Amino acid sequence: MTIEHPDAPFWMTGNFAPVGESIETTDLKITGEIPRELNGRYLRNGPNPRAKASVDWFLGEGMIHGVKISDGKANWYRNRYVQTPLLDFEEITNENRLVRGNSLANTHIVGHADKVLALQETQIPIEMSGDLDTVGPYDFGGKLTGNMTAHPKICPKTGEMLFFGYGIMPPFLTYYRVSPHGELVQSEVIDVKAATMVHDFAITENYVLFMDLPMLWDLTKLGKPGIPISYDESYGARLGVMPRTGTSKDVQWFEIEPCYVYHTMNAYERGSKVIFHAPRMIGYTSVGMKNPPVPKLHRWTIDLDNGSVTEAPLDDLGVDFPMTSPLLVGQPHQHGYAAEFDTGGAPNLLGFHKYDMETGASTCHRLKDGRTGSEAIFIPANDPKSEDDGYLMTYVYDPSEKLSELVILNAKEMSDNPIARIHLQARVPAGFHGSWIAD
Ligand SMILES: [Fe+2]
Known part of the structure; x- marks a missing residue:
């Protein structure tokens, strides 16, 4: 379903438009060679509105696209909707999607x-099988x-999974810690003033880092279409650093x-000191705004002893989907990866940058001939000899064929030619x- 009407929202046009359900292809043709050490599945989520255009790119039902790789072969590609209770509704509204368990899961x-x-x-999460069948809503045995x-x-050192959740009603922010075996072992309400949109956070070896930024939910607009979140600078902007086993105080x-x-x-x-790297937006006034500002890579240096923070831009390019090696999450890293966005019209991804985080300089694998990308994830080599010894993996769309490829790049070289x-x-x-979910 592709709508090429000039007034169609970008997420219903080109390669943003949704696809049909439950395709499966096997014994996939390969150009180049898949490294034999890659054995597992690449699973990627995204919105795929079913019946008609969703009111926002963020509000289509989740569809997973997966590729299974083993011994240098690509065994299958398949796509599956996450079977959420929302698939039973004619229309997705703020009311029905905010009922517990009715996740867009996208x-x-x-x-x-x-x-x-x-x-x-x-x-709450929806559990899936590795073959993309839906198991159902998952709340860590009632603890979430x-x-x-x-x-x-x-955490690459402890194997714990650390996360948070925000609520549009109190408690507005809650921190959770999950053991390496999947048991939710800690829940802490974190005191903040209001319901803000908190999309991500960060960890270090000993701390977690919360972002309390001025994108506020407006509950008076919940009955209207769209996502009622807008920027209010009077709220202020803060970063919060807490020991991993700490509490709000x-x-x-x-x-x-x-x-x-x-x-x-x-x-x-x-x-x-805590060093924090992220692409930062200035002038983002509401979710769903036309022509949003591009995020630019930024560094905050937080001094835990004297309570100060300094900040500085690292680069001028518009990038997002930042990434580091999963072996270095929360650890010092020399390299970071991010995708470059088209700054006009639809947010197409034009290439992938590998940054030297000391200098802010980057090398780029630029997509050519109108090809556009998806988030690129970094997969370390099995026995990495250096931080960048590994692969970038992403879906790339070829508009001339109207077909996609799973592309694997050598992250060390970032050459024009995928491996x-x-x-x-x-x-x-x-x-x-x-x-990437390794076997
Ligand atoms: Fe995200």
Whole structure:
């Protein structure tokens, strides 16, 4: 279903438009060679409105696109809707999508402790099988009492999954810690003044970092179409640093220049300082605004001893979907990866940058001939010899064929030539986030 009417919203045109359900292709043709050490599934989530245009790009029902890889072969590509209770409704409204369990489940899909969870931030997870069948809503055995962000963090050292959830009613922010075995072992309400949209957070070796930024929910507009969230600078903007096992009273808050941040790249400690990297937006006035400002990579340096924070831009390019090696989440990192956005019209991804975080300089794998990308994830090599010894993996759409490929890049080299292109014989719409789930 592609609407090429000039007034159609961008998410119903080109490669943003939804696709039909339940395609499966097998024994996929490959250009190049899939590294034999990659054995697992690449699963990626995104909105795929069913019947008619959703009122916002963020509000289509979640569809997972997956590719299974083993021994240098691509065994299958398939797409499946997350079977959420919302599929039974004629229309998605703020009322029905905010009922507990009725998740759009369209934002991310994450594996932890043998569970695969489809996530959307105003909801609880929906558990999936590795073959993309829906198991059902998942609340950690009744211990998850509020919502779960779509951006949990898995600590590479402890194996814990740390996350938060925000509520549009109190409690507005809650922190959760899940053991390496998947047991939810800590829940802490974090005191903040109001319901803000908190899309992501960050961790370090000893701390978690919350963003309390001035994108506020307006509950008086819940009955209207769209997402009632807008910017109010008078709320202020703060970063909160809390020990991982701490409570709300242990949070140290730091005032920063007002801005909005969707996604964090990484954070880490250097002595008594916390370094935080993320693409930052200035002038983002509401969710759904026309021509939103592009995010630019930024660094905050938080001094836990003297309570100060300094901040500085790292680069001028419009980038998002920031990433670091999963082996270095919360740890010092030399490299970061992010996708470059088209700054006019639809937010197409034009290429992938590998940053040197000291200098802000980057090398780019630029997509050519009108090809557009999706989030690129970093997968470390099995026995990495350096931080960037690994692969970037992403779906790339070819408009001349109207088909997509799963593309694997050598992250060390970032050359123009992918090491493998897996031809899916299907179109994968531009979507949101995904994960590599190793066998
Ligand atoms: Fe996100």
